[in-house]
Amino acid sequence: MKGDRPRKIVKTIRIDVDKCNGCRACELICSAFHAVPKYSSNNPERARIRVIHQPVRDIYVPVFAGDYTAAECAGRDRYTIDGKEYDECTFCRASCPSREAFKEPDSGLPLKCDMCESVPPLAAPMCVQWCLAEALVYEEREEEVEERAVPDELEVGLEAMVDRHGWQRVVDAVARMSAARTGT
């Protein structure tokens, strides 16, 4: 049975927090790569990777953005690792209502790491290429996966807007914009 499940290549970034030197080049180059036109502007707040850092407590955790979620989770646990206390959010990749990370600063739309998808493909995502400390290492693993529909970017964005503003306002806004465009 097991062998029947589909397998696919999972692209991921292995993170070694002990090697992070806190330079945040990953944030900068991520924002540059995803700028339009490419590399034309820089703003770590638009990055899909963040270094959760508290220098005085020697906490440096690079986290790359995962899926959008409309609801806060119940996770308020704290972990002590090597004598340092981390809250659960430190390791969480979600763009969620309980924190500012992984949202476009202008629109509030969720950001998600796309492994720097481009044509032709890069050898590794830019954050990995720019991490000379090797805290970020690109990995491709073959894994069995559950099949599920991957929502497209527009749908994720719309869903976030609906969560924020409610159905009616989004529908009204689209209608208004559409009317303005067609001049009716």
Next chain:
Amino acid sequence: MRYAETGFDLEVDLSTGNVERVATDPRLTELYLGGLGTNARILWDRVPPETEPFSESNLLIFGTGLLVGTPVIGCNRTIVSTFSPQTRLMAFSMMGGFWAPELKYAGYDKVIVRGKSPSLVYLWIHNDKVEIRDAAHLRGKGSLETAEAIRRELEEPKAQVASIGLAGESRVFFASIEQGRSSASRGGLGAVMGDKGLKAIAVRGTGDVNVARPAELIELCNEVLEYIKVRRDNPIPGVMPILAGLGSPQEMAVHDEKWHTENFSWGNSRLRRKDFWTDEVESEWTRTLEGMRTRLISCHNCPMKCAATISVPGLPTYMMKCFSKLTYTMAAMSNLEFGLKIAQRATEYGVDAFSAPQVMAFALELLEAGILTEADFPGMPADSEGRFFWLLDRIVRREGIGDVLADGTHWAAERIGNGAHEYAHNNIKKHEQLPLKLGMLNPIYFLMYSTGEKVNITQIEGNYPQAPFATREEREAFVKDWVHVPDEKFKQYFLDWEPRGEKSIPFYPTVEATCEIVDWQERMHYVDDATGMCAGLSSFPLKPPYHIHNLPTVISSAAGIDMDEDNLTTIARRNRTLVRAVNIRRGMRREDEKPPLDHWKKRFPELEAQLLDAYYAFRGWNEQGIPTAESLRELGLDDVCEDLVRRGILTDHPAGPVQGMSAGGGTVEGSSREG
């Protein structure tokens, strides 16, 4: 659209509480780039030379470098400029870290602070929103403590904070501005900040910094990264480890301190301990550093790890970099554990780790010499370590003898009298220097120490090796991939440079070649100080990723300004000349331009005079070191020229008589001012 820069400065008047966002003139960027260049222009334009450092009309400028916030690797510096209470000249200490990029993302190139707040305040810059906030509850708090407290009360863990400790509040002449892992320490900037009643500037920015030609720029950046990897795997052979790699000297990484501990001077920059570094010391100090250093850390967008997080058992964690590792240890004739312990307190107080230990060692020497007495040090412990803690606590509070010492060795000696000046022996222009005492005069360093506007003999070093290599073969191997030279002749100077004999220091490099080498090194520093590039990847180490041949394209692709080597060289000369003019107008003259008397054992007065003459002439300055009318006009600094002529500092005749004035006279220009 403005590229690389935001095109706006934030003007803050602490006397009136007025805050303005002011558009800047793009022509100034073309002329001076930014950072130190535009800071100097503002100080020239807006701070009259008779201005007291501690006065409302003195400005304290936090300027970001032109390329900060772009992907250009290693560009993260804040250039802080003001007039120093200690040298009374322009001070432009700089810091790396994360503050400057945050300010750029908030939408500003500089924060220009004037006036004085009636009560202690801090500035909170959050994009377009700027507030002057009460800081009464932060009075007396440490610099890192303050930063943490501000982040907490603003609920902005990502805010970057530049702050002063108790030393700045007490206007200690060598107070620093601290920023977590970095600091702007030299020249007493923290004292001016304290005088203005400004405890901290917190900033958070979430806006964009644009670049002009992205594809070209990113290709250059990728090349730089690749080159850094190559250099990491290929240290320069034949030089000591701290000079073999990139970055600022990797003091936090290395354990072998034989070179520093045996070649630099201990105590009040007096004692060479040539057999100090034993196996026992090495294993003890290695244990200390391994036990207290939790991580090597970087500045914004830089792969070098020049700093470290230090956790001394029982004390709050702090961050340290470079040679502050050893300054306290060596001044107190103690060990590394003591050095790392006291540096924690000193960092929270916010004092310069070069001046502070020397001031304390100076005090103890005066006590030993009987110039000061036990009565001046009531209750001071007997052991050296205890004494240093005791002195530090008093200096930052200006208590008792601490009040005298808080002015630094020069001014303290002035107040103490009774021959104390002999003990303030390691100063240039009234500013304490690295405790380096050497044998033979080095002509290159003679000029850089004497004439450097930074008044600092560290990190003015450059891309030309500090000492000749032993054999011709080694030299030939070195010049093979030396693409950094602005001109092929530098390779020849180096090939011919011998450790001894006819072609060795002090007479080789020749006077002429010395001027050219100094010019090259200074040029690179002035470019870096304008772009916000860390010297550690550019003007400081041997064979760095950035040099005069690739920097013009880096600048033009990021900032969209037409740039070539000639143009960039002219800008560096213009900035260097403008900073000189600022200092000349404050009264600095040839007589002030000298290294500490005992810096080298073997001095050559005639050669030194020749070197100064030749260097001044090379720079287009007269025999007093004042830029001539002709050279000022050539650089487009006509208004500077007119001002110097109007004040009688320059006469319109090229060889006219020049009035010598001593820097720091207080009312320097009073008699020669117009009207």
